[in-house]
Amino acid sequence: MGATAFKYRAPLDRPSEKRDGFAMSVVLELDETVLAGLPLGPGERERHMQIELACRYYAKGWLTFAQAARLADLDHYAFGVELGERSIPRQYGLTEAQEDLAHARRQ
Numbered sequence: 001m002g003a004t005a006f007k008y009r010a011p012l013d014r015p016s017e018k019r020d021g022f023a024m025s026v027v028l029e030l031d032e033t034v035l036a037g038l039p040l041g042p043g044e045r046e047r048h049m050q051i052e053l054a055c056r057y058y059a060k061g062w063l064t065f066a067q068a069a070r071l072a073d074l075d076h077y078a079f080g081v082e083l084g085e086r087s088i089p090r091q092y093g094l095t096e097a098q099e100d101l102a103h104a105r106r107q
Contacts, residue, residue, distance in 0.1 A: 051082055059088045066099040076103060 028049075040048055054072035057063045063071065069079035083090065090096075 054079070055082055055086050055088055058083065058091075059086075061091065064099060065090065065096050066103065076100075 035045060038045065051072045051074065054063070054068040054074075057071065058065065058068035065076070065079070069076050072079055072082065074082065080090070
């Protein structure tokens with residue numbers, strides 16, 4: 001039974017901490033037999049896991065919408081679609097409203 005390692009480099013939230021734009025790397029060693037049972041090809045697995053992790057952290061309230069979209073490396077619309085596909089409701093409060101306004105001003 002072999003293991004496959006996935007590496008993900010997470011972007012930083014604070015510019016003062018930036019070192020080439022990334023904060024950390026995460027390596028997951030997963031059983032290849034289990035991965036072979038997933039309905040995803042080798043090139044799709046890492047991306048799917050990145051989006052899934054961001055959606056779950058958002059659903060738990062650990063990340064704001066903007067933070068989770070950034071972790072997933074998706075724009076706000078695409079991240080909202082991913083949440084909808086997983087039946088994860090938007091948690092919309094003052095923080096999210098302020099983030100949406102800031103995002104709209106940048107567009």
